[in-house]
Amino acid sequence: MNNSDSKTRCRIVIDAMGGDYAPQNAVVGAIQAFNENGKFDLFLVGKKNEIQKVIAANNLSFNENDIINADEVIEMGDQPTAAIKTKPNSSIVVGAKLVKDKKADAFVSAGNTGAMMAASTLIIGRIPGVGRPTIGQAMPNQSGISTLFDVGASVDSKPKHLLEYALMGTIFTKEIYGIENPKVGILSVGEEDSKGNEVTLAAAELIRKTNLNFVGNVEGRDILKGTVNVVVCDGFVGNILIKFGESVLDFLKFKFRDYANKGFINKLKIALVRSSMREILKDFDYQEYGGVPLLGVNGISVIGHGSSTPKAIKNMVLRAYEMYEKNLVQKIENSIKQYSNLN
């Protein structure tokens, strides 16, 4: 049922200035994706001369006409909504406008997350019927992958918004991870239907009226266990949770170092298993997951970690391509429309 034949060729814009190691990592990673995949057009947006320097320094070749100059850069510390107004020639604003104007299908950036969200929501705009766009994050579990929606696009979500996250998260998880009829759960403080806060209790009522594969509440421990495929929560909870999750790895590394420093035998033991540890923990590596999608926007928007490596950028670009191929925006629009009567 691949309908790619009927589609125009995918056009992806990468924010060459986005990320702590830009333009180096953004340019190198994006061109790698372009060269490996070959099925989409790539546009690099940013300071043209800097981009060209990176291309030359890395012995890459890239069509000069597909570099779109943008003189300004929204820095990591800039206030997001203010920045997209005061820096109209920034790579993030120029990139988002290309999608808005249908000159591109997808925009990928490892730059200022808030600015990327603001540009996507305010410039590209929301899909009709979507109250709040949502950022999803993939998490490893004992049998594969769970996705968590929302992890930070929105706080104080209303029940209707959690319903939207469930609908959009289901489509993403099905299409991108190939999980048929993904199980959906609402993150709560107990499995019983009576457990939750006001918003989750009302949201569960709404989601129960859909044809989603909804199992009701799940708890914090169910995420890594893999009880469901799609975990739905307010962005306040989701954001705190993923940042806590990331810090667990840092804490373990700290404990290992601390242990190794306690003596020679300890050091030897840790050295022996260093590669094993790396293999065991690689599931937690954000680079593998190809950035996070901002769903509900009327175009494809993929947001990456500021510290994205070329590999992470490459995977983000490939993810954006996949989202285009799978018609995610249209499918989300249809699903939201189907349940527009639920409130």
Place this chain on the structure above:
Amino acid sequence: MNNSDSKTRCRIVIDAMGGDYAPQNAVVGAIQAFNENGKFDLFLVGKKNEIQKVIAANNLSFNENDIINADEVIEMGDQPTAAIKTKPNSSIVVGAKLVKDKKADAFVSAGNTGAMMAASTLIIGRIPGVGRPTIGQAMPNQSGISTLFDVGASVDSKPKHLLEYALMGTIFTKEIYGIENPKVGILSVGEEDSKGNEVTLAAAELIRKTNLNFVGNVEGRDILKGTVNVVVCDGFVGNILIKFGESVLDFLKFKFRDYANKGFINKLKIALVRSSMREILKDFDYQEYGGVPLLGVNGISVIGHGSSTPKAIKNMVLRAYEMYEKNLVQKIENSIKQYSNLN
């Protein structure tokens, strides 16, 4: 400044029927604490003949008069508030009543958490001025211990309640962990004062008006980093977070097993570092932390994990004793009174 001389001898009640391995673990652990410490009176509440069997089977000695018979047991699956009404002769209700009637100072149980919370709040009652009692959880961090309030006593907390958690959490963390002037942070989605949801933003305004050592917002990653000593959050967030945290260890164990099963060399490597891993991960061991306190109740209430070992029970009883010695209930009452004008 130890004022224990002026105090009556501490009287601790243990729910002998509480926990998955009751009465065995509860009775053995409590008597261990009693024998080791010797500075408090201990009462065992539950089915007297079963308690006596455990005492005999473990070659322990215990004054028969300090066993208080309670014929009913609130099971782990019982609906909490209903159970404390329909089972008036249960060990949890009888134990809570002893504290309510000032026949005991502290109640310790590893039984049904919800029932223990309900009995503590409804039978023992709240400290005057406390809107919502709170459960705290200690978490390891890179330099010691952080505490997290609330981790599940209450959802949909209002700003005033977060203020109460900050006040009570500060006293607990100072008195029990000996941290002078503990740093307090509100768990949020960004460090900037402007980041948060409606409740945390309003709560920060309130806490700023106290003399607490308040640093503002902290993020999910700050908990294990140890940026602050007391992390304040709604029980919905805290409960999800600690259950997620517990599951990280299970997930790592799963990954280690999975890795070991992939070949002989792998198995050997894991075997070599098994004891190191155990040492590194022992900070996460709930048994060391002596249960969780329910603060804001007009008496001492310590709640344990259902799977509590004798060692965990022992630490819970010793923690209850410490809370009594440090005058926690009185100190909380004073602090709440001091800020009763903030709303």
